[in-house]
Amino acid sequence: MDFQLIVDSLPFLLKGAVLTIQVTVIALVAGIVLGTLLALARLSPIKPLSWLATAYIELIRGTPLLVQIFLIYFGLPQVTGINLDPFPAGVLAFSLNSAAYVAEIMRSGIQGVPRGQTEASLSLGFSPRDTMRYIVLPQAFRRVLPPLVNESLNLLKNTSLLSSIALVELTRAGQIVAARSYKPFEMYLGIALVYLAMTMVLSFLSSRVEKRWGAGERR
């Protein structure tokens, strides 16, 4: 066992980890924004809009993420002539993918807000739209925090798939070192630990947020 190898290649690995974090954060933010819009579309009384959103969500959830990544990275240039670098291609794929999962999380969060909340808001004179904005969505976000954290953990771990389109994120960085050094066990173990460290930080942060949100509104 040669752990000196990990220590020596740490700067290189950390550069990969930074890319991993970048893809995760951008895709998560985009996913939450798009996913919320998709959830609203799916719940909309306008049927075609609702169908379109449902179709998108089912399409994404029913196909492998790796295939979606390949479609965007290899397929898109063929039909559009637009060549995306691995990084934007990866961000795009993960944003579109997490949007679908976040949409389903948000939908159940919105539906979980008691009907009486909407009625109280409407009875004060708020429009359905303002009711969604001031009353339902803020409560829905609090409800979906745990599944949303779960989704971000998956997102973070799944970015390792981007190694397959030659983006030098954490996993790819590890592959490179492993191949060069003939020490795959130490190397992949090291990478696993770095992922673990990142997911633990994320879990810790989210539990802090959850506590703070929960503090005021014990039921």
Next chain:
Amino acid sequence: MSTADLSAQNLSAQKLTAGKEVPVSSEPIIEIQNLNKWYGQHHVLKDVNMQVLPGQKVVVVGPSGSGKSTLIRCINRLEEFQQGDIVVNGHRLTEARNLPLVRREVGMVFQSFNLFPHMSVLENVTLAPRKLRGLSEADARARAAALLERVGIAEQAAKFPGQLSGGQQQRVAIARALAMQPQVMLFDEPTSALDPEVVGEVLDVMRGLAQEGMTMIVVTHEMGFAREVADRVVFMDRGELLEDLPPAEFFGAPRLERTQNFLSRVLNH
């Protein structure tokens, strides 16, 4: 500005109700005509007609499932109806563009309070006046403070609904509705979800409101409140509005057998 507002409102309200049963204006503020509503095949409101004059207090009673909630929820159109007409303060409810207007002028208090759990008590009471009446933060706060004082929970303003007792929550809910300065208040069994020992504090607030001349429609099982506060008691059974009488007559000499049966059930339990 808002405290001045409030006392001005109180003054004119007092003029309205110098005695007890005396609405001055004779134009009804609520007019319900031939109202019919179905849930699928189920006919839940059958040709209901009712008028409420400004300042009147109408208590609606009747057995469970008789359509009391449905009736008052039609008045601010939380429920759709298929036939008939409701006019509130001159605005026809069937015209969609009148809906937000009517809802601003009609406050509603629910059995389950429905306070916004993610907001403090103060925010619950200031949100609608700020967003819908264009009050500044300071004015909305002043108005909220006066209302919370009036319902007896000024010290709880910074707390969240989940930290209050049921009686306190319901009083906040009343303050929240009053903050819009409505013309009419609807109450749907406001004390039914409360522990017996706090029912009184909510009824006291409602009594105070009645004395100030607020137009009120109250669905309740509190017959004492009906006797004491109502100008009229309305009896519903199976979707029909069967009686509409002053409390003395309603409790003393109900006309229909169905009413008599109902009264003997609720008064003897």
